[in-house]
Amino acid sequence: MARGVIYVMTSVVNGLIKIGKTQTTQYENRMYNLENNGYKNITGLKRRFAIEVEEYDEKEVLLHNLFEKSRVSGTELFALDVDLVIQLLLAFDGKQIYPKVEELTKEELFVEATGILENKEIPDGVYYYSKKIKRYGNKTVHASMKVKNGTITVLKNSEVCPIEGTGCRPGIIKRRKLANIKNDILRRDEVFSTVSNAACFISGGPSNGWVDWKTESGKTIDSFRKK
Structure with missing residues (x-):
């Protein structure tokens, strides 16, 4: 065969x-x-x-x-x-x-691929990341993300923490290296399959995107999930 x-x-x-x-x-x-x-x-x-x-x-x-x-x-x-x-x-x-298995396991990729189904629960709109990162000298990193029909897009001009922490997945590290980032600012939109991957990309470490991304009024994305 x-x-x-x-x-x-x-x-x-x-x-x-x-x-x-x-x-x-x-x-x-x-x-x-x-x-x-x-x-x-x-x-x-x-x-x-x-x-x-x-x-x-x-x-x-x-x-x-x-x-x-x-x-x-x-x-x-x-x-x-x-x-x-x-x-x-x-x-x-x-x-x-x-991706190479050492970069992203098959199980992790399956979770990432099926994450789009949960994304459908997120109302279309722009969401914001604003969080102090200890390894970055407690500097607050600001980023924005657009959701449309379940597609997750981190918008250009978002800040990206330049220091990666313990637990940052190899696949995310690779995305950060390939992205157009200058002076810690994202220069073009980046599409992700899950809100947590989008948050990890910004923070350089493990992040719960359902909690870290919020509406302009401060409401977490998690509040829109079906319990």
């Missing part, structure tokens, strides 16, 4: 993703070409998840057929929630290629 990689990439267009396949030996080259050259006039492609599986040709066809109604005709682009696609891919029996 043919063995290869099925991958998912996000794009510069919010909500538009690419689902594709490649031979295992060609994976890195394929990612490099797509991330640098784009696909079908869509730029800003970034790898999000990849898994090596048996019968990868058939599995890719299965995915494309399953999401046919969300497909951009004649392409491998789909108007889909990337986290829900990842959740489906995690059900395949295979080897996780990206």
